[in-house]
Amino acid sequence: MIKERYLNISILALFVLIPAYALFVDEPFTITLMTRAAIFALAALGLNIALGYGGLVSFGHAVFFGLGGYAMGILAYHAQNYTPFMEWPFVIDGTKSMPIIWLVAVVISALAAFLIGVLSLRTSGVYFIMITLAFGQMFYFFSISWSEYGGEDGLSIYVRNGFPGLNTLDPIQFYAICFIILSAGLFFVHRLARSPFGLALNAARQTPQRVVTVGLDPTRIKLIAFVISGAITGLAGALFADLNRFVSPSMFSWQLSGEIMIFIIIGGVGRLFGPVIGALVFVGLEHFLGGLSEFWHIYLGLLLLSIVLFGKGGIIGILSGREVKHG
Amino acid sequence: MSFILIAEQILNGLQFGIMLFLMAAGLTLIFGVMGLINLAHGSLYMVGAFAAAAVAGATGSFLLALISALIAAAAAGALIEILVIRRLYNKDHLDQVLATFALILIFSEGTRWVFGSFPLFLDIPEYLSGPVSLPGGIEYPLYRLVLIVVGLAIASGLGFLITKTRIGIQIRAGENDREMIAALGVDISKLYTIIFALGAALAGLAGALVGTIQSVEVGMGEPVLILAFVVIVIGGIGSIKGALVGGILVGLTDTLGGVFLPRFFALFLDNSAATSVGSSLASMAIYILMGAVLIWRPTGLFGARA
Numbered sequence: 001m002i003k004e005r006y007l008n009i010s011i012l013a014l015f016v017l018i019p020a021y022a023l024f025v026d027e028p029f030t031i032t033l034m035t036r037a038a039i040f041a042l043a044a045l046g047l048n049i050a051l052g053y054g055g056l057v058s059f060g061h062a063v064f065f066g067l068g069g070y071a072m073g074i075l076a077y078h079a080q081n082y083t084p085f086m087e088w089p090f091v092i093d094g095t096k097s098m099p100i101i102w103l104v105a106v107v108i109s110a111l112a113a114f115l116i117g118v119l120s121l122r123t124s125g126v127y128f129i130m131i132t133l134a135f136g137q138m139f140y141f142f143s144i145s146w147s148e149y150g151g152e153d154g155l156s157i158y159v160r161n162g163f164p165g166l167n168t169l170d171p172i173q174f175y176a177i178c179f180i181i182l183s184a185g186l187f188f189v190h191r192l193a194r195s196p197f198g199l200a201l202n203a204a205r206q207t208p209q210r211v212v213t214v215g216l217d218p219t220r221i222k223l224i225a226f227v228i229s230g231a232i233t234g235l236a237g238a239l240f241a242d243l244n245r246f247v248s249p250s251m252f253s254w255q256l257s258g259e260i261m262i263f264i265i266i267g268g269v270g271r272l273f274g275p276v277i278g279a280l281v282f283v284g285l286e287h288f289l290g291g292l293s294e295f296w297h298i299y300l301g302l303l304l305l306s307i308v309l310f311g312k313g314g315i316i317g318i319l320s321g322r323e324v325k326h327g
Numbered sequence: 328m329s330f331i332l333i334a335e336q337i338l339n340g341l342q343f344g345i346m347l348f349l350m351a352a353g354l355t356l357i358f359g360v361m362g363l364i365n366l367a368h369g370s371l372y373m374v375g376a377f378a379a380a381a382v383a384g385a386t387g388s389f390l391l392a393l394i395s396a397l398i399a400a401a402a403a404g405a406l407i408e409i410l411v412i413r414r415l416y417n418k419d420h421l422d423q424v425l426a427t428f429a430l431i432l433i434f435s436e437g438t439r440w441v442f443g444s445f446p447l448f449l450d451i452p453e454y455l456s457g458p459v460s461l462p463g464g465i466e467y468p469l470y471r472l473v474l475i476v477v478g479l480a481i482a483s484g485l486g487f488l489i490t491k492t493r494i495g496i497q498i499r500a501g502e503n504d505r506e507m508i509a510a511l512g513v514d515i516s517k518l519y520t521i522i523f524a525l526g527a528a529l530a531g532l533a534g535a536l537v538g539t540i541q542s543v544e545v546g547m548g549e550p551v552l553i554l555a556f557v558v559i560v561i562g563g564i565g566s567i568k569g570a571l572v573g574g575i576l577v578g579l580t581d582t583l584g585g586v587f588l589p590r591f592f593a594l595f596l597d598n599s600a601a602t603s604v605g606s607s608l609a610s611m612a613i614y615i616l617m618g619a620v621l622i623w624r625p626t627g628l629f630g631a632r633a
Contacts, residue, residue, distance in 0.1 A: 051421070057420060057424065119622060123621055125420065126358070126364055126564065127560060127625060127626065127627075129420065129424070130556055130560045131621055133553065133556070134557060134560075134617050134618060137553060138611045138614040141607065141611055142607050142611055144607075145603060145606050145610060146603070147603060254553065255549075258428050261425065262425065265425050269421070295436040295439065295440050297433075297435065297436040298432065298437060298440070300432055301430065301431075301432030301433035301436070302429070302433065303429075304425060304428070304432070305411065305429040305433075308422050308426040308429065309411070309415075309426065
């Protein structure tokens with residue numbers, strides 16, 4: 001039984017050591033893989049706020065991932081074409097500056113999360129799952145039919161966006177950006193879980209009625225959590241689009257929503273580093289199992305089944321014990 | 328915009344909706360009685376279609392193909408119920424979603440392993456092909472008309488099963504209070520396996536029937552699964568009547584929306600803008616419908632009042 005704090009530190013160390021080693025032996029592909037893992041970890045970190053701490057099973061979180069990605073794609077597309085995004089009532093040009101794109105991605109995802117949350121939180125249980133799934137599908141089909149930004153073919157951005165002072169095309173520098181953002185996100189969630197808001201959210205997940213008797217509104221708390229969760233996943237989406245220099249409607253797909261949930265389940269629901277280790281394991285499996293067999297999804301499916309049926313609390317749960325009870 | 332076009336599209340929507348009903352009926356029974364979200368239902372649809380295609384290819388008989396689809400899907404359903412689903416009844420929705428999502432992966436890749444990546448062919452048999460003349464000068468494909476009739480027959484059969492037979496009583500009681508019927512001496516595990524196999528058989532039949540007009544390929548079940556979930560949410564979980572009404576609503580909305588929304592927008596937008604706005608709205612139409620129903624009636628049209 002390893003204490004959770006030491007486990008968390010070792011996972012973070014993995015995210016530093018593996019790319020450092022890859023840099024040393026000159027394997028840029030491994031650095032790219034770790035970047036992918038870090039971005040997925042950020043996306044799952046966002047979902048974990050809603051799912052793990054808030055108890056909201058959102059099967060449509062890919063909406064925010066896709067919105068972040070398309071925010072980046074649309075702005076960069078207009079920048080590389082030298083055409084403005086909007087001409088009336090005021091001119092908005094495209095931009096290829098990462099910080100601005102991140103801000104836009106976060107704001108748009110937060111707005112979307114607010115709207116979706118207001119409508120979806122009127123329901124609960126399986127209806128909530130279905131309505132979030134439906135919103136995901138809505139955005140998916142909408143992006144397919146919006147042919148100005150590629151439609152089904154997606155949108156390619158030729159040159160990675162710029163971060164002041166860094167060469168973002170260098171794999172290790174882009175990884176450093178993603179890793180720092182992931183660490184900042186982890187610190188934020190760590191503080192959030194211990195803040196009065198986080199405690200209230202936890203209570204709202206477990207017994208909403210008691211929260212009401214204490215004088216708080218569980219729906220409002222869950223809505224705020226949902227908005228924060230969407231914003232973080234949106235940021236991850238913008239980074240993902242930058243990594244691949246490509247956005248497509250598949251960023252909205254429900255399979256991706258399911259995959260983000262899988263990262264959390266593999267790692268441990270409601271645990272701070274659950275999404276992180278889950279994303280790392282998934283990307284690792286994707287790479288190694290995919291090399292072994294063309295039908296590696298079968299093994300992934302079997303692994304998932306065994307975790308759900310027999311594994312208590314994901315990887316962190318198995319190693320650290322059930323410090324957090326999830327009924 | 329002729330009357331014939333409207334009538335044909337209404338019939339198409341009806342046919343689509345009734346096929347959705349077959350999927351949704353099994354799903355709503357499984358969720359209503361067992362409280363289980365089953366994402367693998369789309370895979371059972373696919374299993375039925377593949378079984379039908381394989382048997383039709385080997386024997387040339389469409390009837391044999393349909394029967395084998397029913398048997399294969401029911402068997403697959405019973406198998407996964409006994410092996411996997413049984414352990415999920417007491418777990419929360421997240422675990423059920425995940426485990427059945429894992430089943431989708433296993434089924435899809437397994438099918439791809441057995442049958443390869445290319446779609447299979449399933450042809451409409453001779454005696455069911457060709458058009459039929461309907462009153463009003465409409466020429467409609469006989470096969471689609473047969474689908475509508477078969478679907479409605481199954482709907483009334485299910486209604487009879489639920490309301491007039493012993494198993495139907497057990498199903499309705501199970502939807503109401505699972506623990507009580509166990510306490511009253513009903514063999515729950517057998518009942519659940521039967522219900523799951525019944526739902527699976529319906530899905531497999533739908534897969535086989537629709538496989539003739541669309542292609543039989545891996546992953547064909549997922550889009551239908553999502554639509555089936557939309558149907559049961561609109562109709563109300565646990566209600567067969569809701570599944571039928573919801574299915575027809577969704578089928579009609581999707582088909583009529585796809586045909587008429589672009590034309591509607593063409594009235595005041597130019598052609599290319601009209602097509603793009605119209606078709607994107609049409610594809611979102613069902614979800615907008617579901618959202619509207621949920622906001623008006625959070626448990627669906629015929630669902631239990633929360």
